[in-house]
Amino acid sequence: MAADSKKTExxxxxxxxxxxxxxxxxxLGVRPMRNKWASCSTxxxxxxxxxxxxxxxELWDYVIVHELLHFSVPNHGKLWKSLMRAHLGEYEVQEGELRRIAGNQAPQHTRFD
Incomplete structure (x- = not known):
């Protein structure tokens, strides 16, 4: 699939x-980011x-839900983790995969938000 259609999807x-x-x-923007997968503002x-x-x-969903939840929960505390689990189940699997990908691309994507 072409890059533009993947971006649209x-x-x-x-x-x-x-x-x-x-x-x-x-x-909503999709742009080069050197140190993280995504960011959001209030x-x-x-x-x-x-x-x-x-x-x-599956990795898209992790990053998307991660960021969107920050509009109502600004940290990664118990409530955020509970909401991640409610929406994505065992989200730690995707989190670990993204960390592995980031490690292979060091120094890029060292943080999630």
């Missing part, structure tokens, strides 16, 4: 999850690494 997946989680996205702005559309959709 990825953005559609972000919008799907935003709707499911009742999150309003003001701005103003409703989301940025995702342009490398994500090239990964498998």
């Amino acid at each position: 990825f953005k559609q997946r972000v919008r799907y999850w935003a709707g499911k989680l009742d999150i309003t996205i003001v701005w 103003a409703g702005h989301l940025n995702f690494s342009d490398e994500l559309p090239g990964l498998k959709p």
Whole structure:
């Protein structure tokens, strides 16, 4: 699949999850990011690494849900972990895979948000 169509598919997946989680996205970007997979702001702005559309959709979901939950839960505490588990099940599997990928691309993507 061409890069542009993967990027479009990825953005559609972000919008799907935003709707499911009742999150309003003001701005959505997919761009080069050197040190993390994604970031979000309290103003409703989301940025995702342009490398994500090239990964498998299960990893997309992890990063997307991770960021969207930060609109209501700003940390990675018990509530955030509980919500991640409720939406993705054993999310640690995807988290570990992303960490392995990041390790293979060091120094890029050392953080998730």
